Amino acid sequence: MEKTKEKLEGLGRKVLKDVEKKENPSIEIPIRSLSNVMYDEKEKALRLGDKTSKRFFFNVAHAKKFTQTMMIAAFCKQLLGEKIHTSLRDMFYNLKRTFPNSNENTFDEQNESDPIIVDIEVALDTLREKLHLNADVRGRVVGQAKVVDREDVVDWSKLGSGGWAIPSNVEELKFKSVSADFILVIEKNAAFERLHEDRFWQKHKCILITTQGQAARGCRRLIQRLTEEYKLPVYVFCDSDPYGWYIYSVIKYGSMSLAHVSDMLGTPGAKYIGLTISDIHKFGLEKFTINTKDVDIKRAKDMLKYEWFQHPAWQKELNLLIKEKKKAELEALSGRGLKFMTDEYLPQKIKNKEFLP
Amino acid sequence: MEKTKEKLEGLGRKVLKDVEKKENPSIEIPIRSLSNVMYDEKEKALRLGDKTSKRFFFNVAHAKKFTQTMMIAAFCKQLLGEKIHTSLRDMFYNLKRTFPNSNENTFDEQNESDPIIVDIEVALDTLREKLHLNADVRGRVVGQAKVVDREDVVDWSKLGSGGWAIPSNVEELKFKSVSADFILVIEKNAAFERLHEDRFWQKHKCILITTQGQAARGCRRLIQRLTEEYKLPVYVFCDSDPYGWYIYSVIKYGSMSLAHVSDMLGTPGAKYIGLTISDIHKFGLEKFTINTKDVDIKRAKDMLKYEWFQHPAWQKELNLLIKEKKKAELEALSGRGLKFMTDEYLPQKIKNKEFLP
Numbered sequence: 279m280e281k282t283k284e285k286l287e288g289l290g291r292k293v294l295k296d297v298e299k300k301e302n303p304s305i306e307i308p309i310r311s312l313s314n315v316m317y318d319e320k321e322k323a324l325r326l327g328d329k330t331s332k333r334f335f336f337n338v339a340h341a342k343k344f345t346q347t348m349m350i351a352a353f354c355k356q357l358l359g360e361k362i363h364t365s366l367r368d369m370f371y372n373l374k375r376t377f378p379n380s381n382e383n384t385f386d387e388q389n390e391s392d393p394i395i396v397d398i399e400v401a402l403d404t405l406r407e408k409l410h411l412n413a414d415v416r417g418r419v420v421g422q423a424k425v426v427d428r429e430d431v432v433d434w435s436k437l438g439s440g441g442w443a444i445p446s447n448v449e450e451l452k453f454k455s456v457s458a459d460f461i462l463v464i465e466k467n468a469a470f471e472r473l474h475e476d477r478f479w480q481k482h483k484c485i486l487i488t489t490q491g492q493a494a495r496g497c498r499r500l501i502q503r504l505t506e507e508y509k510l511p512v513y514v515f516c517d518s519d520p521y522g523w524y525i526y527s528v529i530k531y532g533s534m535s536l537a538h539v540s541d542m543l544g545t546p547g548a549k550y551i552g553l554t555i556s557d558i559h560k561f562g563l564e565k566f567t568i569n570t571k572d573v574d575i576k577r578a579k580d581m582l583k584y585e586w587f588q589h590p591a592w593q594k595e596l597n598l599l600i601k602e603k604k605k606a607e608l609e610a611l612s613g614r615g616l617k618f619m620t621d622e623y624l625p626q627k628i629k630n631k632e633f634l635p
Numbered sequence: 636m637e638k639t640k641e642k643l644e645g646l647g648r649k650v651l652k653d654v655e656k657k658e659n660p661s662i663e664i665p666i667r668s669l670s671n672v673m674y675d676e677k678e679k680a681l682r683l684g685d686k687t688s689k690r691f692f693f694n695v696a697h698a699k700k701f702t703q704t705m706m707i708a709a710f711c712k713q714l715l716g717e718k719i720h721t722s723l724r725d726m727f728y729n730l731k732r733t734f735p736n737s738n739e740n741t742f743d744e745q746n747e748s749d750p751i752i753v754d755i756e757v758a759l760d761t762l763r764e765k766l767h768l769n770a771d772v773r774g775r776v777v778g779q780a781k782v783v784d785r786e787d788v789v790d791w792s793k794l795g796s797g798g799w800a801i802p803s804n805v806e807e808l809k810f811k812s813v814s815a816d817f818i819l820v821i822e823k824n825a826a827f828e829r830l831h832e833d834r835f836w837q838k839h840k841c842i843l844i845t846t847q848g849q850a851a852r853g854c855r856r857l858i859q860r861l862t863e864e865y866k867l868p869v870y871v872f873c874d875s876d877p878y879g880w881y882i883y884s885v886i887k888y889g890s891m892s893l894a895h896v897s898d899m900l901g902t903p904g905a906k907y908i909g910l911t912i913s914d915i916h917k918f919g920l921e922k923f924t925i926n927t928k929d930v931d932i933k934r935a936k937d938m939l940k941y942e943w944f945q946h947p948a949w950q951k952e953l954n955l956l957i958k959e960k961k962k963a964e965l966e967a968l969s970g971r972g973l974k975f976m977t978d979e980y981l982p983q984k985i986k987n988k989e990f991l992p
Binding site: 427446475 | 719728729733769771772782783784787794801807824922923964966967968970972974
């Protein structure tokens with residue numbers, strides 16, 4: 279927290295220095311448009327390039343945004359000082375007011391304040407969560423680990439049929455003990471609940487996390503922290519369709535819109551355990567597929583071109599989907615029996631190390 | 636569980652008796668269309684009327700549905716026997732196959748199997764969850780209570796910054812100790828996290844539940860069980876708009892589409908703590924409102940006619956929204972300061988018993 283505070287204070291001091299030197303106060307912010315996003319093959323992550331732009335106070339086109347940026351930075355410093363966290367929407371309401379002697383609002387809509395948070399994240403090389411601004415929340419976890427959070431010890435193996443609701447912000451959480459051998463990340467809650475009921479995490483010494491769709495930031499950060507601090511392998515388990523594969527790629531490489539925080543949210547070592555189109559034939563799921571829609575085919579064709587999907591194994595799966603015009607959900611495994619996923623599919627994949635990169 | 640098993644066996648025995656008597660096998664199912672849904676003023680709940688229909692085996696229009704009903708009932712009996720739970724989608728895949736000597740599938744799409752679950756719920760006067768079929772999951776809880784679930788004791792006051800992820804099925808959960816004086820149900824996670832961080836549940840001896848939007852069945856059932864078993868008052872805290880008020884009414888009275896399970900999912904004693912349109916003026920939130928859309932006005936006008944919104948206090952709020960064309964979100968309270976909700980708004984409302992019925 280002290281480090282983030284220093285970064286915010288550094289921003290303030292820089293602007294103050296401009297004022298004292300009677301220069302036009304400015305802030306330098308890396309450009310986040312797609313033209314400045316690139317895939318870093320070595321680090322296996324989407325990254326921002328080094329193009330930046332400057333925001334000036336004495337500039338008719340910049341003045342409002344400059345002021346908004348300073349307001350939000352000051353607000354974050356206050357949050358850190360008071361040790362409270364809040365949401366982007368609460369911040370918007372809290373800062374919304376009318377500039378003195380004018381009819382101009384500080385912010386009219388939340389879509390003015392949201393991008394500025396990202397600007398500050400990028401400019402200070404930090405995370406929104408470290409600025410005490412919480413993102414949307416989603417995701418549940420159970421398994422072989424204990425964490426310490428706000429002085430409570432939470433044992434992820436003693437949560438009944440529920441799980442630990444992953445908070446939007448896991449920056450201050452500490453791991454007390456982790457006895458898992460790997461992490462299984464599951465796109466859908468139904469599969470998570472089935473595996474939880476079968477105590478898969480106990481038999482296979484692992485941690486189960488459901489993202490409940492696209493992984494929220496808190497969930498991605500938790501996966502990354504677990505793998506960084508405990509060198510745990512991560513296996514991602516999604517529907518066999520472009521949307522499921524995209525969920526995997528965001529967990530692994532980060533996303534294009536959040537390329538500046540890939541190093542803090544991405545898990546480059548993650549592997550894909552399934553489902554694949556090849557699985558449909560290998561595990562006799564032909565009767566349980568769904569016909570693709572035009573949007574699936576279009577998406578698969580786009581993904582064929584992504585640098586981070588160039589591995590032959592992925593090119594094969596993408597081409598198979600386009601050719602067969604079939605996709606399959608995790609639930610398709612239930613066609614082979616309700617415990618097929620727990621007792622056969624996953625153990626076989628793990629034992630034979632049948633992962634996609 | 637034994638009771639549900641008996642009900643399923645009763646259904647089977649009845650059909651078997653028809654066969655033995657050489658009668659056309661049939662199942663009697665209460666009608667669920669809106670014409671058979673009514674508001675029970677005395678019980679404060681939406682209810683099904685007593686119209687029923689019969690589904691026959693030897694009837695070209697009924698034969699497939701009759702067979703599907705028996706297949707699903709048998710599947711549920713198997714789930715109970717094996718003590719496993721699954722989702723509606725997994726069940727669909729598990730039962731999907733081709734009838735012998737035909738090209739006809741047992742089920743083509745999940746929208747064929749879903750309504751049959753509801754038919755069985757109604758016919759047997761039970762809950763999908765008691766049939767071991769889990770619904771969608773959503774919702775988090777923290778506060779002054781301990782529960783026992785699958786032999787684990789989960790202390791809702793020792794969950795760090797996260798919470799207990801409410802499972803989709805709370806039928807087998809037991810309460811170990813509940814020292815809360817009331818339950819505060821919150822529509823949005825952001826407000827829940829703020830209150831949780833301020834340890835509102837500790838200062839005010841309560842349980843905090845966020846529904847994260849429309850309350851999932853597991854969440855509604857948990858609220859109902861807590862109030863039934865511990866006589867706890869329930870205060871519901873939603874956005875001041877027709878959608879927020881509808882979320883409240885579903886928690887309290889049940890929904891029209893699930894009128895047959897209102898007695899198991901509804902909490903007739905629930906009260907509405909806010910936000911209201913009157914609050915906007917009372918708490919100086921005028922600068923933090925949002926203009927209503929046409930759909931809000933239309934919805935409010937519909938709600939004016941609902942029997943369960945006839946109380947003058949609700950008629951006043953609905954009419955105010957229509958007149959002022961303004962609505963307000965929970966986050967609007969942050970306009971008055973990030974701790975205004977925790978330190979002023981909620982304590983004042985609770986102290987003065989300012990609730991809507």
